[in-house]
Amino acid sequence: MSEDLASAAVPAHTTVARGSRNDNTRRHNLSSLLTAVHYGGPLTRAQLTRDTGLNRSTIGGLVTELAQLGLVIEDSAAETGAVGRPSLIVRPDRRVVALALHPDVDAIELGAVAIDGTVLARRRASVDAPPTPQDAAAFAWEAAREIGQEIPGLRVVGAGAAVPGLVAADGATVVDAPHLGWRGVDFREVLAEALTLPVVVGNDANMGLRAEWSFGAARGVDTVVFLNGSASGIGGAALVGGRMLRGGRGYGGEFGHMMIRSDGERCSCGRSGCLETVLNAERLDAVAHDDAALDALASTLADAIANLECAFDPDLVLLGGYLGSLYAVRRPLVDARVEELAFRPDVEDVAIARTALGGNRLLIGAAERAFAALLQDPAGVALVAL
Ligand SMILES: [Zn+2]
Known part of the structure; x- marks a missing residue:
């Protein structure tokens, strides 16, 4: 256009x-x-x-x-x-890279991702308390400097940050990341100042789905619903007809906060009975050796998938993190219940699958956003030495 x-x-x-x-x-x-x-x-x-x-x-x-x-x-x-x-x-040329940052409640990670989607190098720091935006930016600068010394000759297009929370459509403002305690932060500005590079900030689940669509389990699929279970709860994203669902202000896809129990527990978002209050990493760990309790959680996962199928009519439902692990051990139960609850007639056409990129997913997805300007105009974007 x-x-x-x-x-x-x-x-x-x-x-x-x-x-x-x-x-x-x-x-x-x-x-x-x-x-x-x-x-x-x-x-x-x-x-x-x-x-x-x-x-x-x-x-x-x-x-x-x-x-x-x-x-x-x-x-x-x-x-x-x-x-x-x-x-x-x-x-x-794999010397052309984007930096990808993922600040989370228990760790900060930075990777250098080559233009072919390969993660060339990464640095991870565990943290005792959720990092501030300034902590995350300072870590990014230090980690980028180390990677530049480790692999000479890299040229950087920019940086992407995958943040667990609501990010405005401007690609800059973290509106609310409750687990990190970031609210109304222009993280693009903070990170761009530290790295002196162009920066784009996005929601972690959106970036994860983008990575799986580009290089992973959702390659070539146009309509995909993605649910990812992590330390920060359940992230969600949807690709609809080849376009990432954003919603009017960029906050679409918060499937972890679908109400699943009207009389449920209080959620970090302030409401009650959200999907992630019922189905979370702590609870899954606690019931790992209790078959009936695992069945109940798998059934909740199926309920959520069935709701999303009504809303999106997806070709593929992609499950990551602990949701992928739960699906792996309760696949027949989840498949049968989703089929039982199906609204549309040809439910067998809907695939449910686990993600393929594992621990590289968010780094690759954040880098994809950073590469977008270069792919759009290869002669018009300047690369800088790392
Ligand atoms: Zn909630």
């Missing part, structure tokens, strides 16, 4: 307009190509031609430009057949 607006703003009959249109096309094509190798790389030029719909000579020029920008590497792979030249392979 911004490209359309940009070209529409220039009178069509001027020389500037022709140059501008060509430049827009070139930038769009660079974006298509880098996006293709980001999600699908390494790729041959023939695969790139197929994936982007651009012709071979155009691809050649674009690959050269991306290589000059230091974003991709082209080298020859093994021969694809008995006859013919070795095919040239285009891969993202």
Whole structure:
């Protein structure tokens, strides 16, 4: 949309307009190509031609430009057949990284994530009390400095922070992260000042789902509901028709606070009977050896899934953290109860699955947000040495 607006703003009959249109096309094509190798790389030029719909000579020029920008590497792979030249392979340059920060109640973690989604290095610090925004930013600076010394030659596009709480649609303000005690904090500003990098802040579950959609268990699935159990309760996120559910102000997807027991316990959010008051890590630990109690928790999980299926009609329900663990030990019970409660007729078409990226998920998801500007305009974003 911004490209359309940009070209529409220039009178069509001027020389500037022709140059501008060509430049827009070139930038769009660079974006298509880098996006293709980001999600699908390494790729041959023939695969790139197929994936982007651009012709071979155009691809050649674009690959050269991306290589000059230091974003991709082209080298020859093994021969694809008995006859013919070795095919040239285009891969993202893994020295291009984003920093990813995850402050949580019991630890702060920072990772350097390469443009192909690989976590190259990470630093984690356990904390006795939930970190302040300033603590988290100071840790990020120190950890980034250490990683820069450990792996020379990294170039950084920016940083993403995955925060367990409500984050405004501006990608900056933590409106309320009750477990951390952060309220109304412009964390983008705090972190950007510490790192002197562009920063984007997001909700941890949204970033986790984004990671699973890009590189994990939800690849290629358009409508996904995600529930993640962690030390901070239950995070939720939904991808609807390929777009992340945000809601009007960015607070959509708080599935951990769906009311599941009208006479239930008081929740950290101030209400009573929320899903995470019934189904949480402490309770799961406490009943780990009690079959009947585990069945009851699994049944609650199924109730929640059935409610979400009514609301979203998802192709996939993705379970992470302790919810994934619970599903693994009570799968037949959960599947049967979800089917029993199903509202729609073809319930067997709904897949329930565990996440695939494990402890890398939030770092990869936060990095994905930081890479977005580069993927959108590969020639227009400056990288800085770490
Ligand atoms: Zn609640």
